Amino acid sequence: MAVCGALVRSGRLSRPISGRNSAFIDSRFAVVKRLASALSYVPETAPSDFGETTKMNLFQSINSAMDVALANDPTAVIFGEDVAFGGVFRCTIGLADKYGKDRVFNTPLCEQGIAGFGIGMAVMGATAIAEIQFADYIFPAFDQIVNEAAKYRYRSGNLFDCGRLTMRAPCGAVGHGALYHSQSPEAFFAHVPGIKVVIPRGPIQAKGLLLACIKDDNPCIFLEPKILYRAAVEHVPVGDFSLPLSSAEVVVEGKDVTMVAWGTQVQVLREVCNMAQEKLGVSCELIDLRTIMPWDSETVIKSVNKTGRLLVAHEAPLTGGFAAEVASTVQSECFLHLEAPVERVCGYDTPFPHIFEPFYMPDKWRCFEAVKKLINY
Numbered sequence: 001m002a003v004c005g006a007l008v009r010s011g012r013l014s015r016p017i018s019g020r021n022s023a024f025i026d027s028r029f030a031v032v033k034r035l036a037s038a039l040s041y042v043p044e045t046a047p048s049d050f051g052e053t054t055k056m057n058l059f060q061s062i063n064s065a066m067d068v069a070l071a072n073d074p075t076a077v078i079f080g081e082d083v084a085f086g087g088v089f090r091c092t093i094g095l096a097d098k099y100g101k102d103r104v105f106n107t108p109l110c111e112q113g114i115a116g117f118g119i120g121m122a123v124m125g126a127t128a129i130a131e132i133q134f135a136d137y138i139f140p141a142f143d144q145i146v147n148e149a150a151k152y153r154y155r156s157g158n159l160f161d162c163g164r165l166t167m168r169a170p171c172g173a174v175g176h177g178a179l180y181h182s183q184s185p186e187a188f189f190a191h192v193p194g195i196k197v198v199i200p201r202g203p204i205q206a207k208g209l210l211l212a213c214i215k216d217d218n219p220c221i222f223l224e225p226k227i228l229y230r231a232a233v234e235h236v237p238v239g240d241f242s243l244p245l246s247s248a249e250v251v252v253e254g255k256d257v258t259m260v261a262w263g264t265q266v267q268v269l270r271e272v273c274n275m276a277q278e279k280l281g282v283s284c285e286l287i288d289l290r291t292i293m294p295w296d297s298e299t300v301i302k303s304v305n306k307t308g309r310l311l312v313a314h315e316a317p318l319t320g321g322f323a324a325e326v327a328s329t330v331q332s333e334c335f336l337h338l339e340a341p342v343e344r345v346c347g348y349d350t351p352f353p354h355i356f357e358p359f360y361m362p363d364k365w366r367c368f369e370a371v372k373k374l375i376n377y
Contacts, residue, residue: 016080040271041232053235060201063264065210080131115144121344135171146234150194163217170226190293197292201266225263244329248296254285258303308339340377343370
């Protein structure tokens with residue numbers, strides 16, 4: 001174990017970043033930036049009581065959150081594939097130089113090992129922040145997360161836990177990722193008691209929610225929509241602040257249709273709200289779930305009891321997606337208030353396509369058609 005730890009910290013078991021790899025990463029940045037600029041995005045403003053702010057995009061706010069965590073918690077460590085130089089999306093850039101290779105270090109290309117190492121560090125009392133390079137590659141770590149991290153506290157009768165473990169992973173469509181770099185795996189982990197699953201919609205949310213995950217006494221999976229990394233900037237608080245987990249937020253108020261989403265899809269549905277108002281005279285209420293598990297059902301139920309209609313949208317495939325859990329709960333709790341069946345607009349039950357990605361995505365046009373269906377039922 002000591003030898004393995006030394007090799008991990010030295011980076012000798014990690015993939016080297018050659019000039020060719022760097023050029024490849026830079027080319028990805030260009031594509032991501034071009035696609036993000038086409039995304040309809042409404043920058044938000046942080047509450048005044050959060051203190052001094054500065055302009056950050058989402059990847060910079062993630063970096064700022066981890067900077068705060070490392071500065072405030074001497075036990076905090078960051079590890080993952082290539083994180084020492086900044087990672088594929090540069091979320092950890094500058095942190096190894098600032099805090100040293102013992103606190104920000106590369107690991108082998110082994111997601112199961114990353115998760116197991118993080119569990120061990122958290123059990124021993126450290127604050128472990130692990131990066132899975134893409135959410136698509138979190139599946140080799142599934143056994144460690146589901147059968148170890150999620151159950152550690154329960155099986156020991158609360159004598160031991162790995163609560164200070166946070167696993168970050170870029171997720172979702174990016175315009176060129178195809179079947180191995182575009183998946184949204186949140187529903188897999190929402191089925192597992194003992195872990196929290198969180199997805200932000202923008203820079204302010206990303207920093208506040210990530211810091212809340214890092215401080216939380218339960219293992220958390222923090223999924224970062226990669227298309228949003230460079231989509232827009234917001235005035236993000238520079239200091240330490242947290243946003244509440246398991247608390248949905250009403251982003252747009254309305255009275256005719258409730259729409260529920262998380263991550264990138266919140267930005268898509270913002271535009272649908274405007275389209276519905278302009279073209280149909282329909283007032284939509286948009287809710288960002290933020291935490292997928294444990295999720296805030298009360299906020300959604302209250303909204304649906306008011307509007308009588310619900311649309312849930314996510315990029316993951318339709319069958320077994322988390323929209324099904326939301327729809328089932330609303331059907332049970334709001335049955336006498338519903339004016340139409342719940343609509344789900346999701347990815348299709350196929351592997352994520354490459355050239356057919358525009359047809360696969362739950363874009364604004366598919367969501368707009370669902371709003372018309374709800375109104376005309």
